[in-house]
Amino acid sequence: xxxxxxxxxxxxxxxxxxxxxxxxxxxxxxxxxxxxxxxxxxxxxxxxxxxxxxxx
Numbered sequence: 001x002x003x004x005x006x007x008x009x010x011x012x013x014x015x016x017x018x019x020x021x022x023x024x025x026x027x028x029x030x031x032x033x034x035x036x037x038x039x040x041x042x043x044x045x046x047x048x049x050x051x052x053x054x055x056x
Contacts, residue, residue, distance in 0.1 A: 006051030012044030
């Protein structure tokens with residue numbers, strides 16, 4: 001299971017970046033997409049780094 005933790009982090013980062021792009025493309029007036037994307041990118045980065053440290 002530890003191998004897949006870093007892949008979950010990468011998926012969270014990609015989804016976060018997509019939310020940022022969607023916010024810019026459709027010009028969404030509220031900041032919910034931005035904050036959700038930010039949380040996913042930060043959480044995915046931390047998960048990816050922790051996942052890499054556990055494999056070594």
